[in-house]
Amino acid sequence: MQSGPSVSEHPLTPSVPAGGRQGTGPVITHSRLENGLQIVVIPDRRTPVVTHMVWYQNGSADDPAGKSGIAHFLEHLMFKGTKAHPKGFSDLIAELGGQENAFTAYDYTAYFQRVAKEHLATMMALEADRMTGLILTDDVVAPERDVVLEERRMRTDTDPAQQLNEAVQASLFSHHPYGTPVIGWGHEIETLDRTDALTYYERFYTPANAILIVAGDVESSEVEHLARETYGRVPTHEKPPRRFRPQEPEPRAHRLVTLTDPKVEQPAHERVFLVPSYTTGAPGEAEALEVLTHFLGGGHTSLLYRELVIERKLAVAVGAYYMGTSLDATRLWIYAIPTPATSLEQLDRALDEVIARVADHPIEESDLQRARTRLVADAIYAQDNQASLARWYGASLATGLTIEDIARWPERIEAVTAYDVQTAAGKWLHKRRGVTGFLLPEAAAA
Amino acid sequence: MTAVAEAALSSRAGRVQRVFSPGGIEAWLVEEHAVPLVALEFSINCGAAQDAPDRPGTATLLAGLLDEGAGPYDAEAFHRALDDKAIHLSFNADRDHISGHLQTLGRNTDAAFDLLRLALNEARLDAEPLERVREQMVATLKRDLNDPEAMANRAFRAAAFPDHPYGRAVRGELATLPSIARADLDRLRKRAFARATLKVAAVGAIGAAALARHLDEVFGAWPELPDLMTVPATSVANLGMRRVIDLDVPQTTIRFGRPGIHRRDPEFMPAMVVNYILGGGGLTTRLFHEVREKRGLAYSVYSQIQSFDRAAMLAGSTSTKNERAAESLAVIESEIKLLASEGPTEAELEKAKKYLTGSYALSFDTSTKIAAQLVHLQQQGFDISYLDERNKLVEAVTLAEAKRVGERLFGDGALLVTAVGRPAGM
Numbered sequence: 001m002q003s004g005p006s007v008s009e010h011p012l013t014p015s016v017p018a019g020g021r022q023g024t025g026p027v028i029t030h031s032r033l034e035n036g037l038q039i040v041v042i043p044d045r046r047t048p049v050v051t052h053m054v055w056y057q058n059g060s061a062d063d064p065a066g067k068s069g070i071a072h073f074l075e076h077l078m079f080k081g082t083k084a085h086p087k088g089f090s091d092l093i094a095e096l097g098g099q100e101n102a103f104t105a106y107d108y109t110a111y112f113q114r115v116a117k118e119h120l121a122t123m124m125a126l127e128a129d130r131m132t133g134l135i136l137t138d139d140v141v142a143p144e145r146d147v148v149l150e151e152r153r154m155r156t157d158t159d160p161a162q163q164l165n166e167a168v169q170a171s172l173f174s175h176h177p178y179g180t181p182v183i184g185w186g187h188e189i190e191t192l193d194r195t196d197a198l199t200y201y202e203r204f205y206t207p208a209n210a211i212l213i214v215a216g217d218v219e220s221s222e223v224e225h226l227a228r229e230t231y232g233r234v235p236t237h238e239k240p241p242r243r244f245r246p247q248e249p250e251p252r253a254h255r256l257v258t259l260t261d262p263k264v265e266q267p268a269h270e271r272v273f274l275v276p277s278y279t280t281g282a283p284g285e286a287e288a289l290e291v292l293t294h295f296l297g298g299g300h301t302s303l304l305y306r307e308l309v310i311e312r313k314l315a316v317a318v319g320a321y322y323m324g325t326s327l328d329a330t331r332l333w334i335y336a337i338p339t340p341a342t343s344l345e346q347l348d349r350a351l352d353e354v355i356a357r358v359a360d361h362p363i364e365e366s367d368l369q370r371a372r373t374r375l376v377a378d379a380i381y382a383q384d385n386q387a388s389l390a391r392w393y394g395a396s397l398a399t400g401l402t403i404e405d406i407a408r409w410p411e412r413i414e415a416v417t418a419y420d421v422q423t424a425a426g427k428w429l430h431k432r433r434g435v436t437g438f439l440l441p442e443a444a445a446a
Numbered sequence: 447m448t449a450v451a452e453a454a455l456s457s458r459a460g461r462v463q464r465v466f467s468p469g470g471i472e473a474w475l476v477e478e479h480a481v482p483l484v485a486l487e488f489s490i491n492c493g494a495a496q497d498a499p500d501r502p503g504t505a506t507l508l509a510g511l512l513d514e515g516a517g518p519y520d521a522e523a524f525h526r527a528l529d530d531k532a533i534h535l536s537f538n539a540d541r542d543h544i545s546g547h548l549q550t551l552g553r554n555t556d557a558a559f560d561l562l563r564l565a566l567n568e569a570r571l572d573a574e575p576l577e578r579v580r581e582q583m584v585a586t587l588k589r590d591l592n593d594p595e596a597m598a599n600r601a602f603r604a605a606a607f608p609d610h611p612y613g614r615a616v617r618g619e620l621a622t623l624p625s626i627a628r629a630d631l632d633r634l635r636k637r638a639f640a641r642a643t644l645k646v647a648a649v650g651a652i653g654a655a656a657l658a659r660h661l662d663e664v665f666g667a668w669p670e671l672p673d674l675m676t677v678p679a680t681s682v683a684n685l686g687m688r689r690v691i692d693l694d695v696p697q698t699t700i701r702f703g704r705p706g707i708h709r710r711d712p713e714f715m716p717a718m719v720v721n722y723i724l725g726g727g728g729l730t731t732r733l734f735h736e737v738r739e740k741r742g743l744a745y746s747v748y749s750q751i752q753s754f755d756r757a758a759m760l761a762g763s764t765s766t767k768n769e770r771a772a773e774s775l776a777v778i779e780s781e782i783k784l785l786a787s788e789g790p791t792e793a794e795l796e797k798a799k800k801y802l803t804g805s806y807a808l809s810f811d812t813s814t815k816i817a818a819q820l821v822h823l824q825q826q827g828f829d830i831s832y833l834d835e836r837n838k839l840v841e842a843v844t845l846a847e848a849k850r851v852g853e854r855l856f857g858d859g860a861l862l863v864t865a866v867g868r869p870a871g872m
Contacts, residue, residue: 044480044811045480046478046480046481046811047807047810047811048807049807049808049810049811079729090728090729090730091730091797094727094728094729094730094797094800094801095797095800095801095804096800096804097800097801097802097803097804097805097806097807097808098804098805099728099805099808100728100729114808114811115804116804116807142742143739143740143741143742144739144742145742146741146742146743147738147742147744147745148745149767150697150742150743150744150745150765150766150767151745153695153696153697153765153767154697154699154745154746154765157695157696157697158594158695158696158697158699158765158867159593161589216811262694263592263693263694263695264592265588265589265591265592266585266588266589266591268589299525299529300521300522300525300529301522301525301526301529306522309578310521310522310574310578316578316581316582316584316585317582317585337582337585339581340581340584369530370526370529370530373529373530373531373532374529374532376532377532377551378532380481380482380483380551381483381534381549383481383483384481384483384485384812384813384814385811385812386811386812387811
């Protein structure tokens with residue numbers, strides 16, 4: 001274990017330039033401190049502003065059994081203060097004109113500040129301080145648990161569509177913790193206490209488990225120097241924490257989940273499939289799913305929109321989403337809102353027909369090219385927003401991808417063929433791999 | 447580096463050019479080639495306030511149809527033309543404006559402006575997309591019928607602005623959406639698409655000459671003057687009213703408000719500062735401390751000053767479990783009264799000023815955010831120089847001023863409140 005000045009004697013690992021960019025994008029560097037902290041610097045010199053983020057490679061899917069919601073609850077408690085800053089540092093950040101927040105996902109937890117560039121060193125010192133310096137007392141933990149319960153009521157307990165979504169996820173993942181909501185189940189949140197939070201904190205919050213991302217008007221050498229002076233002084237665990245997650249078995253049975261509620265006036269349909277992620281998929285598989293998803297449900301020119309909305313008038317809206325950035329096997333969503341004259345069963349059958357056709361026939365070259373163009377352009381549009389770029393890199397690295405993976409993503413999307421898309425549809429959008437969700441008014445439940 | 451370039455770097459306004467097209471269209475431009483993208487934002491006074499009283503949702507429906515077929519392209523062909531070049535184009539309506547948002551890769555700029563020209567001058571308003579977009583609006587309204595936040599907002603709007611266009615639904619009503627005809631949309635467009643209320647900003651990889659040429663192509667055929675209905679000035683009514691709407695949910699959603707101080711009012715800056723202290727400033731406000739941090743009553747609690755063209759309001763919201771919702775409201779009311787009677791402390795004022803000046807730069811870090819800011823400033827009638835003056839105006843706010851304007855803003859603390867849920871004792 002290294003701490004204090006000895007850390008700075010050890011050089012950083014060589015910076016890795018981002019390959020495959022053809023000189024258009026920023027040169028992104030990736031390095032690592034002796035204590036294991038990873039550093040990614042994304043230059044954006046247009047405005048004197050930086051986005052500073054620390055990502056921990058643990059999320060709700062790493063919550064211990066019976067303690068669902070602890071990753072998210074701890075994220076709230078991280079604002080409560082340290083020995084050096086007993087009341088937290090939100091007032092200090094605000095006085096510097098900074099904006100801050102944090103978020104918890106299935107695979108990671110991240111904290112960020114956006115500030116004028118001259119305050120970057122202060123942000124790094126503050127974030128390094130709370131990496132191991134958190135102090136919690138029961139009189140701040142108890143009201144914050146009530147805050148989280150109110151958050152759950154606001155997002156889920158007052159919204160039947162969100163309750164259906166929770167049930168669909170829980171059905172899709174019969175064994176893997178992705179079936180548990182990030183915020184946790186209400187009855188378990190109620191039991192979380194100070195000891196649970198600190199035990200979890202001590203297990204995961206350590207430099208070797210953290211990724212520092214700085215995007216904005218900075219030099220990578222300057223960021224690495226500042227990181228050594230701040231994060232470099234944080235002692236690390238002897239071994240980085242490990243994640244233990246039971247994996248989902250091969251799905252065998254299609255599942256239909258129905259939620260009826262008198263508050264529902266507009267029925268809705270969703271279908272979610274268990275599919276590989278960028279991290280778990282064979283080479284090219286996730287890219288094919290990305291193109292397939294866009295072809296199926298990416299906007300007004302997509303197949304489902306043309307078929308179900310414009311031609312057959314079975315739906316007023318459809319869409320698809322592939323959650324490809326995921327440590328373990330993940331989800332591909334298709335959702336649809338029926339027209340008043342259409343039952344969810346009719347809509348469901350029509351969806352099956354369209355998917356079967358995509359699995360049986362190669363897609364047209366013009367459709368393929370349009371999907372690829374749009375996806376590759378997204379990587380260029382992303383360069384306009386340093387905060388989104390920081391999130392893209394953070395989420396990718398925290399789920400096991402590399403800087404080169406991100407840099408070469410446009411090339412790999414360009415390489416997807418019609419055959420790849422057809423194969424992906426046949427292999428992964430099989431009904432037995434999926435859960436269908438019906439949202440219905442109570443009267444229709446008979 | 448030349449002196450001019452140095453001045454441009456230290457001044458935000460110095461980076462903005464005022465561009466006039468040969469045909470006389472004005473736009474504000476930030477030319478920036480670091481990223482190969484162009485963003486364009488614009489607005490016209492064609493919002494829901496121009497809807498016929500028995501046909502709310504007309505402006506929203508029109509905005510939804512502008513990219514659904516134009517000139518030689520039907521809806522599908524138009525979307526295909528956009529997607530083939532990965533051009534982002536969208537329109538939306540609020541109370542006062544229809545705004546447009548265009549973003550393109552620099553190499554497709556000509557095609558992007560041409561599609562924008564078609565949408566704004568030759569939108570076909572065909573029957574198929576008209577019915578489709580109408581049905582999408584109906585589905586959204588149905589989804590919102592029993593949504594607590596949508597219900598609280600609906601009730602608040604109706605009670606705050608009775609007998610005024612601002613009291614009507616921007617996205618329409620289930621009962622009257624079917625009665626909006628193509629002729630209504632066509633009439634609205636002919637009345638409101640005009641150069642006099644047009645505000646445009648562009649940011650990115652485009653020069654002044656190219657922008658000027660595109661401005662004439664896109665907007666040059668519009669008439670100078672619109673034929674708009676007059677929207678009278680108004681203010682939040684029914685102060686002191688508490689309207690509880692029953693819904694079987696475990697949490698009560700509360701919306702509260704009272705008259706505000708308008709963006710164009712000389713006392714807006716002090717008002718913004720005292721609202722920041724009350725509930726406008728994220729994790730550090732009085733409401734955040736008292737409602738959330740100390741008592742655990744809510745996840746979200748905030749207040750804001752909203753300026754419409756013809757009204758301003760102080761408005762806020764929170765959500766608390768039914769058993770304790772009355773306590774949340776009581777805390778909010780008492781914090782407003784306390785700030786009205788005692789004013790902020792010197793320390794709070796200094797902190798607020800430091801945040802508001804220091805964070806201004808964060809609104810200018812993406813081209814779409816910059817373009818939106820520049821259109822917003824033009825809507826409010828400010829000059830480019832405001833970009834540099836704004837922080838000086840914040841710094842100039844004194845404690846006496848903050849106290850006086852706080853008294854004006856919060857008055858006797860009377861609020862219009864709408865609440866949805868089953869709150870105990872409210």
